[in-house]
Amino acid sequence: MTGVKACLINAGLNTKLANYKATGSVTHCFYDILFKKFKAALGGKVRFMITGSAPISPDVLDFLKVTMCAPIIEGYGMTETCAGSVTQFIGDKLSGTVGGPLANVKIRLRDIPEMEYLTSNNPPKGEVCMWGPSIMKGYFKNPEKTDEALKDGWLHSGDVGLINPDGSLKIIDRAKNIFKLSFGEYIAPEKLENIYIKSEWLA
Numbered sequence: 545m546t547g548v549k550a551c552l553i554n555a556g557l558n559t560k561l562a563n564y565k566a567t568g569s570v571t572h573c574f575y576d577i578l579f580k581k582f583k584a585a586l587g588g589k590v591r592f593m594i595t596g597s598a599p600i601s602p603d604v605l606d607f608l609k610v611t612m613c614a615p616i617i618e619g620y621g622m623t624e625t626c627a628g629s630v631t632q633f634i635g636d637k638l639s640g641t642v643g644g645p646l647a648n649v650k651i652r653l654r655d656i657p658e659m660e661y662l663t664s665n666n667p668p669k670g671e672v673c674m675w676g677p678s679i680m681k682g683y684f685k686n687p688e689k690t691d692e693a694l695k696d697g698w699l700h701s702g703d704v705g706l707i708n709p710d711g712s713l714k715i716i717d718r719a720k721n722i723f724k725l726s727f728g729e730y731i732a733p734e735k736l737e738n739i740y741i742k743s744e745w746l747a
Contacts, residue, residue, distance in 0.1 A: 553578050560610035568637040570609045582611040590614045592634055596621065599715065602639035609639075618642045620715060624699055625649065626678040630713055641714045649676040652698070653705060656719055661704050671719040672705040673698040 556575035564570055583590070590612065595605075596619040609616050619631040620642035630651065632643030645651045653670030655662045661669040675698045682690035693700055702720030705713050 557607075557610065561606060564606060564610055565637065568635050570615055571613050576613050579611050579613060583613055586612060592617060594619055594631075596628060599640075605639040620713065622699075622701060624680045624693065625674055625676075626680075629674055629676075629678065632712070636712075638708070638710070638712065641708055641712045643712050645674075645713075648678045649674050651675075651705075651713065653707065654700065656704065659704070659717070659719070661717070661719075667709065668707045669704065669716070672701045672703045672713070672715070674701065675699070 556572070556578045560570075560572050560575055563572060580588075592614055593608075593612070593616045595616055600618075605616055605618070615634050617632045617634060617636075618639070618641065619628045621628040621630065628646070629649040630642045630645050632641065636643060652673050652675075653663050653668055654673050655664075655670050661671070663670050679697070679699050680694075682694065700719075702718060703715050704717035704719050706716050708714055
C-alpha cells in the first residue's frame with residue numbers, strides 16, 4: 545500500500561506541476577486529496593503565502609505551491625524602501641521573479657559596464673534603483689553613506705535586476721561588495737558563499 549500511495553503522490557505531483565505551468569492553478573479536483581497533510585501542516589486554511597528577504601529556487605517554490613495548494617507571492621524591497629516595493633500578482637505563473645513595482649515606487653536600471661550589465665542588453669539588465677515617497681531620506685547622522693546610496697533622489701539598491709518580457713523584475717546578482725579577480729572578472733562574495741553552502745549541504 546505504501547508503494548501504491550507513493551506512486552499516486554508522485555503522479556499527483558507531476559500532474560499538478562504540469563497543470564500549474566500550463567494554467568497557473570495550484571489546485572486539482574482529484575490530486576488535492578493526496579496533499580491534505582501538507583495543507584494541514586499550515587492549519588489547512590492558508591489562502592496565499594508571501595516570500596521575500598532572500599531568493600528561493602523556482603523548483604522549490606513550484607513544489608511548495610502545488611503541495612500546499614496555495615499561491616506563493618514573491619516580493620522585493622529593502623529597509624531603506626520601507627520593506628516591500630515590488631511584488632507579484634496572485635496567480636503569476638513565473639517563479640523566480642519578484643513582479644512589478646507598487647504604486648508608490650518607480651524603478652529604473654543603472655548600467656554597470658564593468659560587469660557587462662547594460663540596459664541595452666536583451667533583456668535589459670542593471671543595478672536596481674528606486675524612487676518614491678516610501679524611499680528613505682537618508683541614514684541617521686551618516687551623510688557619507690546617504691550620498692553613496694541616494695543620487696538625485698534615486699536609491700541605488702546594490703542589487704542587479706533583469707526586466708522580463710512581461711515587465712516583471714528578476715534579481716540576478718549583486719553590484720555592491722564586488723571585487724576584481726586577477727584575470728579581470730568581477731564577482732560578488734555572496735555568489736561564492738552560496739556555492740560553498742550548497743556544497744556543504746549536498747556533502
